[in-house]
Amino acid sequence: MIVANGKPLEEIIEVVKDHRKILVAGCNECVTVCEVGGSKEVGILASALRLHFLNQGIDAQVGETTLQRQCDREYVVGAREEVEPHDIVVSIACGVGCQFMAEEYDTMPVVPGVNTSFMGGALERGIWSERCQGCGACVLATTAGICPVSRCAKRVLNGPCGGSTKGKCEISKDLDCAWQLIVDRLKSLGRLEDYETLAPIKDWTTDRAGGPRTRVKEEVAS
Amino acid sequence: MSFAQKLADGQFATLVELEPPKGVEVGAFVGHAQRIKGKVDAVVVPEMANAVMKLSSLGGCMLLAGKGLETVLQVCCRDRNRLALQADLLAAASLGITNVMAVEGEAPSYGDHHKARAVYDLDELELMQVIAKLCAGKDMAGVELEGAPSFTVGATLNTGALGTVQQELAELDKKLAAGAQYFLTPPVFDLDSLAAFTKHLGDREVKLIPNVLLLKSVGMARAIGRHLKHVHMPDSLIGRVKDAPDRVRECVLIAQELIAGIKAAGYSGVMISPLGWEDRLPQILGA
Numbered sequence: 001m002i003v004a005n006g007k008p009l010e011e012i013i014e015v016v017k018d019h020r021k022i023l024v025a026g027c028n029e030c031v032t033v034c035e036v037g038g039s040k041e042v043g044i045l046a047s048a049l050r051l052h053f054l055n056q057g058i059d060a061q062v063g064e065t066t067l068q069r070q071c072d073r074e075y076v077v078g079a080r081e082e083v084e085p086h087d088i089v090v091s092i093a094c095g096v097g098c099q100f101m102a103e104e105y106d107t108m109p110v111v112p113g114v115n116t117s118f119m120g121g122a123l124e125r126g127i128w129s130e131r132c133q134g135c136g137a138c139v140l141a142t143t144a145g146i147c148p149v150s151r152c153a154k155r156v157l158n159g160p161c162g163g164s165t166k167g168k169c170e171i172s173k174d175l176d177c178a179w180q181l182i183v184d185r186l187k188s189l190g191r192l193e194d195y196e197t198l199a200p201i202k203d204w205t206t207d208r209a210g211g212p213r214t215r216v217k218e219e220v221a222s
Numbered sequence: 223m224s225f226a227q228k229l230a231d232g233q234f235a236t237l238v239e240l241e242p243p244k245g246v247e248v249g250a251f252v253g254h255a256q257r258i259k260g261k262v263d264a265v266v267v268p269e270m271a272n273a274v275m276k277l278s279s280l281g282g283c284m285l286l287a288g289k290g291l292e293t294v295l296q297v298c299c300r301d302r303n304r305l306a307l308q309a310d311l312l313a314a315a316s317l318g319i320t321n322v323m324a325v326e327g328e329a330p331s332y333g334d335h336h337k338a339r340a341v342y343d344l345d346e347l348e349l350m351q352v353i354a355k356l357c358a359g360k361d362m363a364g365v366e367l368e369g370a371p372s373f374t375v376g377a378t379l380n381t382g383a384l385g386t387v388q389q390e391l392a393e394l395d396k397k398l399a400a401g402a403q404y405f406l407t408p409p410v411f412d413l414d415s416l417a418a419f420t421k422h423l424g425d426r427e428v429k430l431i432p433n434v435l436l437l438k439s440v441g442m443a444r445a446i447g448r449h450l451k452h453v454h455m456p457d458s459l460i461g462r463v464k465d466a467p468d469r470v471r472e473c474v475l476i477a478q479e480l481i482a483g484i485k486a487a488g489y490s491g492v493m494i495s496p497l498g499w500e501d502r503l504p505q506i507l508g509a
Binding site for chain 1: 329330331336337338339340
C-alpha cells in the first residue's frame with residue numbers, strides 16, 4: 001500500500017485559514033489502511049478545523065467526504081456535488097489522489113493534508129515499513145525476495161557496503177542491513193550461490209531516468 | 223582585463239564555448255583554445271552538454287587555465303548532489319577559477335547514457351543560492367568555511383520565449399535575486415527578435431550575452447528553424463545561405479555580422495558556439 005503521514009495541523013490551518021467553505025476529502029483505500037486518510041481521520045481533521053475557526057470567532061463550514069478511491073477518475077467525478085459548494089478541498093488521500101482531484105476540479109484549490117511517504121506494509125498495528133520504490137525492474141528473484149533498492153540506504157546491488165556492522169546499517173543501529181537479510185535468506189533457501197553472481201549495472205530508465213511513467217495495457221485501453 | 227572587470231566596466235566581452243573531448247586526447251581542445259587566446263575574454267567549458275558523457279567542465283577549465291586562458295566553469299545539477307556541487311565549487315575556486323555558471327542539465331534520456339539515474343538534488347536556482355552562500359563564507363549546512371570563494375555567476379535567460387514573456391521575466395527576477403550577474407541566451411539569428419524580448423526587461427539591470435551559434439549549412443539552418451522552438455530562424459537567412467555561391471564563406475560572414483550587430487546594439491558581450499567549426503574561430507574573431 002501507499003503509506004502516508006498526517007501533516008501537522010498548523011500547516012493545514014495556514015493553508016486554509018482564509019477560506020470559509022472547506023471540504024476534507026478522504027480515501028477508502030491505502031490511507032484508510034495506514035490510518036491517516038480514511039473516514040475516521042476525515043472526521044478528526046474536520047473537527048480540529050471547526051474548533052480552530054470557532055476559537056478564532058470565524059464562521060466557517062467544514063464538510064466531510066470519503067471517496068472510494070481518489071486515484072480513480074470515476075469516483076473523483078462522482079464527488080462533484082459534494083466538492084463544488086466548497087472553496088477549497090483538503091485531500092488526505094495520497095499524492096496521487098490529491099492530484100487526481102486537482103486535475104478534475106480545475107478551478108478549485110486542492111491541497112494535501114498528508115505527506116505521502118512510501119510503498120510498504122504494516123509490521124504490526126501502527127508501524128509501517130518501506131518495501132518498494134517502484135524502480136520498474138524488479139530484482140527480487142535474485143535477492144531472496146528482499147529488495148536492495150528500497151531497503152538498502154545506498155541502493156547497493158552487489159552485497160553489503162563497508163558500513164554494515166553486525167547485521168545493521170550504518171545510518172541507524174535500529175535498521176537492518178538489507179544485504180545481511182538477503183544473505184541470511186539465501187542461506188535458508190540453499191541458494192547462496194546466487195550471491196556470487198554479479199548483478200548487471202542497473203538500468204534506471206524504468207525508474208525515473210526516463211521521466212514520469214505511464215503504463216498502457218493495450219488490450220483494455222480505449 | 224578579466225571578464226568580470228569587463229562586465230563591471232560595461233565593456234563588450236567575448237566568450238567562446240569549447241566542448242571538451244570524449245576521451246583523454248585533449249590536444250585539439252587545448253589547441254583550439256590557444257589559437258583564440260588574446261581574442262576572447264573567457265572560454266565557456268560545458269558540463270556534459272545534452273547529457274553526453276565527456277571530460278568534465280572542471281577538468282577542461284584547468285587544462286585551459288594551464289595555458290593562460292580565463293574560463294567559465296559550468297556547474298550542473300543533473301549529476302551531483304549538494305555535497306559534490308559544493309566540494310567542486312571549493313575545488314574550482316582554490317584552483318583559480320573565478321567564473322561559474324549554474325545549469326540545470328538535460329535529463330539523461332537526451333544523452334548517450336540514458337540508463338543513468340539523474341541526481342537533481344538541487345535545481346538551478348537553489349544552486350545559485352548555494353553559490354552565493356559559499357561566497358558569503360558558509361556552506362549549505364551553515365558551517366563557516368575556511369576561506370570563502372569568490373565567483374562571477376552567470377545564468378541562462380530564454381530570450382526566445384516570446385510567447386511566455388511574463389513567465390520568463392519572473393524566472394529572470396528569481397535568478398537576479400539569487401545573484402546572477404550575467405545571462406547567456408539561446409542561439410540568436412535575428413537581432414530584431416532578440417530586441418523584441420529585451421524591450422520587456424524594463425528597468426532591470428540585465429547584462430545580456432547573446433549566443434552566436436555558427437551556422438554551417440542550409441540543412442542545419444532548416445533543422446534549427448524546424449526543431450528549436452525558442453530560436454527564431456528567419457527564412458531570409460536560410461535563403462541567403464542557400465543562394466550563396468560559397469556557402470561556407472556566407473556562414474562565416476553571417477556570424478561576423480551577428481557579432482558586430484550584437485556589439486553595436488550595446489549588449490554586454492557575445493558567446494560564440496563553434497560546434498565543430500573551432501578552426502574557423504580565429505577568422506571569425508579576427509574580423
